[in-house]
Amino acid sequence: MKKNYNEYHILTGIAVILFMLILSFTTSNPPLLLGIFISSMFMLITGEGIARLKTSIIFAAPFFTVIFLINIFFAPEGQTSLFSIPGKTFTLEALVSSAILSFKILLVIFIFMLFDVLVDSDRAAAYFSAKMPKSTLMVMIGLKLLPNMRQRFKSLKEIYSVRGLNFEGKSVKEKIKSYVPVLSVLLESSLDGAFDIGEAVYVKGFLSGSRSI
Numbered sequence: 490m491k492k493n494y495n496e497y498h499i500l501t502g503i504a505v506i507l508f509m510l511i512l513s514f515t516t517s518n519p520p521l522l523l524g525i526f527i528s529s530m531f532m533l534i535t536g537e538g539i540a541r542l543k544t545s546i547i548f549a550a551p552f553f554t555v556i557f558l559i560n561i562f563f564a565p566e567g568q569t570s571l572f573s574i575p576g577k578t579f580t581l582e583a584l585v586s587s588a589i590l591s592f593k594i595l596l597v598i599f600i601f602m603l604f605d606v607l608v609d610s611d612r613a614a615a616y617f618s619a620k621m622p623k624s625t626l627m628v629m630i631g632l633k634l635l636p637n638m639r640q641r642f643k644s645l646k647e648i649y650s651v652r653g654l655n656f657e658g659k660s661v662k663e664k665i666k667s668y669v670p671v672l673s674v675l676l677e678s679s680l681d682g683a684f685d686i687g688e689a690v691y692v693k694g695f696l697s698g699s700r701s702i
Contacts, residue, residue, distance in 0.1 A: 494532065494536050499609075501607075505607060509529065509600045526592075532603055536603075542599075556587075556594060557587050560587035560591065637682075641679075649670060656668065
């Protein structure tokens with residue numbers, strides 16, 4: 490059964506996410522962590538987040554495995570020996586501790602995925618714009634600025650590569666020197682974009698008080 494969780498209040502979804510995150514970071518109780526996991530999986534599946542869930546599992550599985558192996562090899566606690574190899578004894582306590590820590594990190598990833606299901610970005614922007622207009626505007630501009638700068642940087646790098654600029658210098662100094670023209674153009678275009686955004690919000694009357702029309 491599919492359910493639209495965006496019909497709830499914005500603060501309700503944010504409160505649920507924060508509650509799950511705080512519990513995930515502050516407790517190591519397996520039944521409680523399992524309850525959070527089941528709840529998040531239920532909301533992801535019923536909230537049409539199955540595609541994201543499959544993608545996240547594919548990327549999170551190696552991450553989970555690496556963390557588990559690192560912890561089980563270097564965790565010092567434990568007295569109940571399971572097996573030994575030359576120079577290392579694996580204990581039941583270290584195995585359980587590593588599994589719980591890896592599971593908590595995996596759970597945090599799922600909780601952040603759940604944020605997109607519980608909170609509609611447009612409604613959240615509209616709500617916080619009414620309550621905290623300056624802060625919301627800065628956050629929205631920042632979230633948009635970073636991806637745009639990354640895309641612009643890639644485009645400029647391709648353009649300068651076509652012009653014959655070599656970015657694979659032999660020394661660090663040569664590499665830094667080759668990126669100077671790209672970064673200077675990127676800085677100039679970013680400043681121009683900032684002025685354009687400022688003019689646009691000024692023309693639209695941002696923070697100018699109530700208007701007659």
